[in-house]
Amino acid sequence: MPHIILRDVSVEFPVYDGTHRSLRRALVDLSVGGRILNHGRRVTVQALDGLTLDIQDGDRVGLIGSNGAGKTTLLKVLAGLYQPTGGAIDSEGRIATLLGADCILDPEMTGYENIDHAGVLLGLSGGGGRLADEIADFSELGQYLHLPVKTYSAGMQLRLSFALATAQESDILLIDEVLSAGDARFMGKARHRLNALTERNSIIVFASHVDDQLRSMCNKVAWLQNGRLMQFGETEAVIAAYHAWSPEAE
Secondary structure (H helix, E strand, O other): OOEEEEEEEEEEEEEOOOOHHHHHHHHHHHOOOOEEEEEOOEEEEEEEEEEEEEEEOOOEEEEEOOOOOOHHHHHHHHOOOOOOOEEEEEEEOOEEEEOOHHHOOOOOOEHHHHHHHHHHHOOOOOOOHHHHHHHHHHHOOHHHHHOEHHHOOHHHHHHHHHHHHOOOOOOEEEEOHHHHHOOHHHHHHHHHHHHHHOOOOOEEEEEOOOHHHHHHHOOEEEEEEOOEEEEEEEHHHHHHHHHHOOHHHO
16 A cells, blocks of 8 residues: 655755855755754754654645745655655655656757657656657647757746656655646646546645645645644645744744
8 A cells, every 4th residue: 555654754964064155055056955953063954854754545745834844855755866864764656756847857858859768767658659649738848849858948848847747657646846837727737637646646745835736736734844844734724824833933
């Protein structure tokens, strides 16, 4: 049975030169937030701090929190891109990810070349022309699929990467807040496709700053702040608690 179980999971990134300029550069390179910890001569950024979380078959979990709260880091841990520095993860099920267009697309390749490449790397079923036709139809990119992806707008890259990610046969789908780059009509198509994917994806974990997306797609929400799990439970209750919270309350 597909599931994701985290027990006291922490992630720390070492910063080997703790000077102000180097620290700022390192944080940009890591693309994470979190708390800065000073261990004498050694500086680390704690992106996740003791997360315990149970996600079971049928859960569609939204991740909320301010920038740097740990949402993207958590998704990358769940995807196996980051290894925890503490705690343990027990997961079962095939995982598909949409963690940004750069995780799937090669900007030097054309759209069609990316489809072929992804078909091999991701093991997508319905390869060859059938897969290309399906993705071309959903993405509505037309003749742009013959051009290098580096010529695409952010919204066009989203269309292609979303179509590729959701074409995978998976049990668990992980999505970062990339859907904000789409236009309103495509957003509607994407939500409809995600709702349909619930039939064949046992678990969806979705990071978003948009409350309406969370309400329409999720049955549970996890609120992260400074790498810590503040609350996990029913969608409306957690959203309300998040908006009622202030930093002074910590």
